[in-house]
Amino acid sequence: MASQPPFETNFSSIFGSSSPRSTSDSNMVTPTVQTARIKLPLIDLSHLTNGDEVKRKRCVKQMVEAAIEWGFFQIVNHGIPKEVFDMMFLEEKKLFDRSFSEKVRENFLDFSTNCYRWGNPNATSPAQYSLSEAFHITLGEISSFPDDGNNLRTTVGMYVQEIARVAQMICEILAKQVNVNPKYFKNICELKNSFLRLNKYHPRIFGSEVFGLVPHTDTSFITILSQDQIGGLELFKNGQWIGVKPCSEALTVNIGDMFQALSNGVYQSVRHRVISPVNIERLSLAFFVCPYLETKIECFANPKKYRSFSFREYKEQSERDVKETGDKVGLSRFLI
Numbered sequence: 610m611a612s613q614p615p616f617e618t619n620f621s622s623i624f625g626s627s628s629p630r631s632t633s634d635s636n637m638v639t640p641t642v643q644t645a646r647i648k649l650p651l652i653d654l655s656h657l658t659n660g661d662e663v664k665r666k667r668c669v670k671q672m673v674e675a676a677i678e679w680g681f682f683q684i685v686n687h688g689i690p691k692e693v694f695d696m697m698f699l700e701e702k703k704l705f706d707r708s709f710s711e712k713v714r715e716n717f718l719d720f721s722t723n724c725y726r727w728g729n730p731n732a733t734s735p736a737q738y739s740l741s742e743a744f745h746i747t748l749g750e751i752s753s754f755p756d757d758g759n760n761l762r763t764t765v766g767m768y769v770q771e772i773a774r775v776a777q778m779i780c781e782i783l784a785k786q787v788n789v790n791p792k793y794f795k796n797i798c799e800l801k802n803s804f805l806r807l808n809k810y811h812p813r814i815f816g817s818e819v820f821g822l823v824p825h826t827d828t829s830f831i832t833i834l835s836q837d838q839i840g841g842l843e844l845f846k847n848g849q850w851i852g853v854k855p856c857s858e859a860l861t862v863n864i865g866d867m868f869q870a871l872s873n874g875v876y877q878s879v880r881h882r883v884i885s886p887v888n889i890e891r892l893s894l895a896f897f898v899c900p901y902l903e904t905k906i907e908c909f910a911n912p913k914k915y916r917s918f919s920f921r922e923y924k925e926q927s928e929r930d931v932k933e934t935g936d937k938v939g940l941s942r943f944l945i
């Protein structure tokens with residue numbers, strides 16, 4: 610049974626028969642606006658705990674500067690064993706290799722409704738279509754996962770526990786620098802609304818104007834991404850798209866909308882996208898640190914840039930905007 614979603618049929622049913630096809634030419638072309646491939650600021654987390662106060666302060670400073678200037682950085686020496694990633698990527702691959710008809714089935718592996726996503730049913734133009742599939746797994750549902758003999762539950766549980774520890778440390782550091790009580794992020798593992806998104810990008814079958822994942826900002830406080838060595842992630846900075854070089858052993862961290870709001874716009878939730886790989890698949894794992902739905906997001910600075918709102922309000926507004934326009938409007942809706 611085929612595991613791949615019917616992207617081509619779906620695409621032509623949304624956009625008609627004029628779907629952009631890949632040609633040998635367009636296979637070679639990356640979107641015209643991309644200009645450079647860079648290494649993000651690389652932060653060595655071992656300096657936070659090795660007892661050298663000068664190095665610890667320098668490490669904190671680097672992280673804060675990266676969050677302000679780039680909204681993105683990479684971290685190494687985070688303390689998560691390589692085997693944890695190897696096991697998680699293996700389980701991710703096995704999950705995506707299940708047949709498409711199984712993956713779309715209601716209650717597949719007891720996952721929550723709408724946890725499996727592919728394409729983009731709300732796309733109003735090819736540039737809003739994503740040539741990828743994803744599973745969203747919230748922390749809250751991991752404990753109720755069935756043990757189906759495939760190690761999925763134990764592996765996801767172990768992965769999330771490790772990532773959440775690193776996420777909490779980063780959130781606390783970033784919070785302190787913008788006068789938010791670090792306790793705000795205490796017990797991230799208890800934050801049942803945080804979730805893991807498993808992404809699978811398919812080899813390019815349409816023209817290069819169809820992305821692996823459409824340009825977006827993350828709704829989270831921060832997102833921690835683990836990716837293979839294929840590459841394709843790009844971020845928007847100073848009016849141009851910049852490709853991020855994958856760096857082995859490193860995790861990519863980016864600021865999401867909630868931290869931009871909480872920091873009164875000091876930290877940047879930067880738009881990013883994924884370019885479809887050519888002739889190869891790409892897997893990634895994104896962990897999104899999110900609050901409870903009723904959590905009020907309110908910055909402590911004055912004058913305030915954004916009015917306060919609940920996370921539920923933000924998500925519902927974004928969902929409405931995506932349905933109506935194919936794209937989320939985001940924080941600009943909450944400017945004072």
Ligand SMILES: O=C(O)CCC(=O)C(=O)O
Binds near residue numbers: 806822834841882
């Ligand atoms: O896979 C990637 O490189 C990025 C994933 C991403 O941006 C997301 O899941 O929000």
Ligand SMILES: [Fe+2]
Binds near residue numbers: 825826827832881
């Ligand atoms: Fe993202």
